[in-house]
Amino acid sequence: MDEGEKNDDVEDFFASPKIDNDNEEAFIVESLTACTDCHKLHNVKDIIAYKEEGKVAIMNCPYKEYPNNPISSRNHQCNNSLSILKKNKNATIAVPRMLYPKPNIHQQLSILYQRPDFENMLKLSGIQKNENNIYSDIYNGKVWKNFPFDGSTFFTTETATTHLGLLLNLDWFQPFSYTQHSTSAIYVSICNLPRVGTH
Numbered sequence: 215m216d217e218g219e220k221n222d223d224v225e226d227f228f229a230s231p232k233i234d235n236d237n238e239e240a241f242i243v244e245s246l247t248a249c250t251d252c253h254k255l256h257n258v259k260d261i262i263a264y265k266e267e268g269k270v271a272i273m274n275c276p277y278k279e280y281p282n283n284p285i286s287s288r289n290h291q292c293n294n295s296l297s298i299l300k301k302n303k304n305a306t307i308a309v310p311r312m313l314y315p316k317p318n319i320h321q322q323l324s325i326l327y328q329r330p331d332f333e334n335m336l337k338l339s340g341i342q343k344n345e346n347n348i349y350s351d352i353y354n355g356k357v358w359k360n361f362p363f364d365g366s367t368f369f370t371t372e373t374a375t376t377h378l379g380l381l382l383n384l385d386w387f388q389p390f391s392y393t394q395h396s397t398s399a400i401y402v403s404i405c406n407l408p409r410v411g412t413h
């Protein structure tokens with residue numbers, strides 16, 4: 215960090231998560247700052263460390279809708295403010311206006327692998343079933359059978375417990391009647407698992 219006003223407290227609060235060794239299943243969530251206008255995600259550290267003329271300042275959203283337009287007035291930079299300034303002890307700190315929690319995928323997978331039957335479920339996954347021309351799941355399809363990796367096939371019986379097929383899903387829905395508000399859910403499913411344990 216640059217010299218100047220100290221904002222260690224807010225840095226600690228939003229800093230990258232630390233693993234709690236006493237509790238390996240501690241749920242680690244990283245946070246990103248979301249623009250309240252265009253919804254672009256930004257690094258929290260950049261927002262709280264942003265300064266103008268050596269002083270903590272509000273950072274405006276740099277997202278450009280048309281970044282390649284040579285006329286700057288037509289690249290539609292968002293410019294929405296990403297933080298508010300607050301007094302903390304004797305210093306001014308920039309607090310992000312909206313945070314977007316992002317679970318840590320490494321840790322989530324680690325938690326799944328520690329479940330007693332997880333690897334057994336992977337071993338029993340579709341690659342061992344070869345029912346005659348019946349397409350009942352993703353692993354009966356050509357893409358799954360031929361998915362290439364380093365000159366060989368990615369999904370095989372030998373790699374059933376280590377090569378995971380992750381499917382990223384995004385869906386929007388309107389939770390309230392008579393309003394324009396929409397919410398979306400983003401989730402990842404593990405295609406290797408039997409359908410009952412996929413999500």
Ligand SMILES: [Zn+2]
Pocket residue numbers: 249250251252253254275276277292293294
């Ligand atoms: Zn924006």
